Amino acid sequence: MTIVLNKPEIDGLADAVGVLREWQYEGAPTQLHPGDLGWFWRAGAEATAAAVRTWSRAGRILAVGLLDGPDLLRLTTAPDARQDEELARQLVSDVTDPARGVLPAGRVNIEAPPNTLFPDLLGAEEGWPLDDPWTPLRRDLTAPGPAPDLRIEEVGSARAHGFAALLGAAFDGSRFTEDSWHVMASGVPYADARCLLAYDDGGDGGGDAVAAVTVWSAGPGRPGILEPMGVHRDHRRRGYGEQITLAAAAALRDLGASSALVATPSSNTAAVATYESAGFERREETRDRYRAA
Incomplete structure (x- = not known):
């Protein structure tokens, strides 16, 4: 089935927030959280909708991305889609082609859960190297x-x-x-x-x-x-x-x-x-x- 890239309207943000809530679980890799959309919301609902991207198959959202600035995409996927090759390849295609409306040309960064297929493909096939490290902490x-x-x-x-x-x-x-x-x-x-x-x-x-x-x-x-x-x-x-x-x-x-x-x-x-x-x-x-x- 075809993976569909979507830029939701304001009334579609609740769906993106809802799946992000469902995807949080103990032991999950560091990933996009509904609170990240919540903090971005200080710019307004319209700006938040303009910064969100979703990828769906058969009506089910499989990935959510937040353009946390024009040159940074923060993205996560459904837990059962971490190794979904069709999804990973579609994500690579969409984020590397500025015409797709996800990331512009020039220097850009992507944050995605480690040890999943999508960022691995970016590095192995598209030559995107690793940037400076971040330290996640948990209590x-x-x-x-x-x-x-x-x-x-x-x-x-x-x-x-x-x-x-x-x-x-x-x-x-x-x-x-x-x-x-x-x-x-x-x-x-x-x-x-x-x-x-x-x-x-x-x-x-x-x-x-x-x-x-x-x-x-x-x-x-x-x-x-x-x-x-x-x-x-x-x-x-x-x-x-x-x-x-x-x-x-x-x-x-x-x-x-x-x-x-x-x-x-x-x-x-x-x-x-x-x-x-x-x-x-x-x-x-x-x-x-x-x-x-």
Whole structure:
């Protein structure tokens, strides 16, 4: 049967989010998560739909891709389609031909689950080499972890401005605004998400917001992710990254997640150390495939 490449309309995003939820399971390779679409949703439903691609056979979605920027495709497949040769070859054909409307000409990267046929074919037959390594980390949520020492508040409409301000102070060039929060929170994936702010106030209810995180569950019994986590640039090296990460793990556990996942460039040793201090364990490094310009 023919594999069909599709660019869904806004009303088709729920289907893409739904299959991504189903494809998350313990022991799965690092892969695209519904929370990744949820974080992208801050740009709006129309922009999210424009960035999503699906591949289907006989009406069943077998692969979902997110153009997380014009030159990066993050893609995963149904667990039972990891070694599907017809699908893998169609994916290779579609991502390597700019006329197919997936990736443009020039330097581009593809993130896909390791040890699956599609990225292996890209490397072996199309000459896409491996890029710099990323370190995935995981924390088991079967049992509760230590409580954070900071005051943690869930972000709703009243705290959206403070959350946006914290991200601006944590990430250079951040364009996240109060409106971005409202748009993101209106998206389908946010039903399984929480935004948190940490305050260093000594328990007196005052003080400054020092760190923020958003967590995304994929439903009970499935892994959840942290995306993003940041500490205010004026409050770093005080353990606040560890504390907000502990709060994130607790929030995911409350949402029913079986584990908490995060990934960071392996070169960012400080971030890796922060997650490890919060009880996350390193998993096998992953690498994108890239095509040189």
